[in-house]
Amino acid sequence: MSADVLTPAAAAALLYREALLLDSSRFSDWLDLFTPDVEYWMPAWRDEVSTTQDPDRELSLIYYRGRRNLEDRVMRLTSGLSIASSPLPRVVHQISNVVVLESGAGAGTVNAVFVCHRFDPRMGRTDCFFGRYDYQLVLEAGDWKIARKKITLLNDTIPTVVDINSI
Amino acid sequence: MKLADLIDDRPEAGIFRVSRAIFTDARVFEAEMRTIFEGGWVFLGLESQAPGPHDFFTTHAGRVPILVQRDETGALGGFVNSCPHKGARIALVRQGHARQHICPYHSWSFDSAGRNKAVKWKRAGCYSDAFLQDDQGLARLPAFGSYRGFVFGSLSANVPTLDEYLGEARKLLDLVADQSDDGLELVPGQVTFTYAANWKLQLENCSDAYHFTSAHPSYIRVLERRQQEMSADVVASVWENSDYWKEETQGIGGGSFSFENGHVLNWGVFGVTPAIPLYERAAELADRFGPAKRDWMFNMRNLTIFPNLQVAENASSQLRIIRPIAPDRTEMQTWCIAPKGESAQARRQRIRQYEDFFNPTGMATPDDTIAYENCQRGFAGKVAPWLQGYARGMTASVPGGNRFSDKIDLHPARSVLADSQLCDETLYHSYYRAWAQRMAGEFGA
Ligand SMILES: [Fe+2]
Secondary structure (H helix, E strand, O other): OOOOOOOOHHHHHHHHHHHHHOOOOOOHHHHHHHHHEEEEEHHHHHHHHEEEOOOOOEEEEEEEOOOHHHHHHHHHHHOOOOOOOOOOEEEEEEEEEEEEEEOOEEEEEEEEEEEEEEEEEEOOEEEEEEEEEEEEEEEOOOEEEEEEEEEEEOEEEEEOOOHHHHH | OOOHHHHHEHHHHHHEHHHEEHHHHHHHHHHHHHHHHHOOOOEEEHHHHOOOOEEEEEEOOOOOEEEEEOOOOEEEEEEEEEOOOOOOHHHHEEEEEEOEEEEEOOOOOOOOOOOOEEEOHHHHHHHHHHHHOOOOOEEEEEEEEEEEEEEEEEEOOOOOOOHHHHHHHHHHHHHHOOOOOEEEEEOOEEEEEOOOOOOHHHHHOOOOOOOOHHHOOOHHHHHHHHHHHHOOOOOOHHHHOOOOOOOOOOOOOOEEEEOOHHHHEEEEEEOOOOOOOOHHHHHHHHHOOOOOOOHHHEEEEEEEEOOOOOEEOOOOOOEEEEEEOOOOOEEEEEEEEOOOOOOOHHHHHHHHHHHHOOOOOOHHHHHHHHHHHHHHOOOOOOOEEEOOOOOOOOOOOOOOOOOOHOOOOOOOOOOEEOOOOOOOOOOOHHHHHHHHHHHOOOOEO
């Protein structure tokens, strides 16, 4: 198999690494996983069974095109100026069912599921979020990077707050 | 418990205080549900949520599930969403289209006008005459109506007319509704969130100019960064193009209006700027309604129609329904509300600004809701029971309107003109005076 084809092992390694970086609040390393023009998208739900499909005409929970928007989110999260984010909640992401759907030269699409447990030490409260990830990965200078990440949050009644580190 | 222990309202002494108990006490919550949410007008939704015949949407009045539907002629009706047979909810989704609803429990069916169409195996049922002469239709809301597409209902018939209830605040709904000749719509994608605190914290926060620079410095810093680096990747926000809220800003930048029945507005001058999605219609709206009313459409406006509707037009435009669940638990249903027919570019800008500012997954709202939860914890302290958050603006509040309300022939009960640091708190008095009026029968004076 040629080195520029996305293997299941390489896909899983990237997703697990992303989870580890979020779980350990290593946000600048996390940002390095994304391409500069990444599309980062968590749609809202249109009704009981379908999510919104067109971010320009329908509402999303989060929609950004460009890594610099994720840099803003990280800046806010770690600024100490957001009472919702300080102290940072403790999170664990569990990623599984990683499937490479397509793989071509230097690009691939990946589907996975996630469960994120979050403990908010200030309120002594634990919440759990779960859903699906859809990734488009591209090979840049020998490393797989995230060109698109779509997060389908299945339990979308948000308990007070959901930030980029708990999805 | 007496009303005087809950609200200390003595204008002549310069005192207005609210007891922490109104946010925590289970008897107060029960009384609020009975007298305010299930005993008077509440907002149910927009007409556009059920656009055509047989379309429906579901919501709540207090704890009561409500079905709003259009019959075959297109007439809107409001019903208790509960089968008269055993009480089960008959419409189980938020929105849809149904010529008839069939109760999922015993298959009684109802048409879109709420009439009973069939009682399953009626002839074999050996019913008494008394039952057969009874009405097996859905219970209609005792009061129901809409204003400019905003639909309201009441579980009590003992209410003023909707026009009387909304009063002068109707003109503020006009400022929303008149933004398009085709009316208003909700952008697809409803966002629901909960917080572990009392519903009145949301009621107040919408009108709270005082918290912005304290609770949202992280959002403000993001805006500053975006302004410095203007890149094509970021969407311009009206906040970064406006000075009215910045503490160094001089002069009158906004203020508040209070109305009868607990409706309030706080507002600020944004100016007619391209950072507001409505900008593409600025000239047309001025021609149509005059520059004064047009300018008001571009002002920052946070409107509360007591007790459960808020329309916030600032970074973008949000419609919220406040749904109390328990003294220390509230559910918020939120939508991006938009004029129909705006350009794709304006709609995109509206949506992007909305997500960053209003969503519980965004960069501003979580810093409000976490603050509510901190307040709720703090309310347990009853050593000094009276809260001191209702005193700013006491000597600035005047009866009637001012030169800004005069421009659109708006006649509030009271008003405050404010610079960026006044941050009026007397507008909350209007909430609690309406609240006290409604609660008077529940607690002795
Ligand atoms: Fe706020």
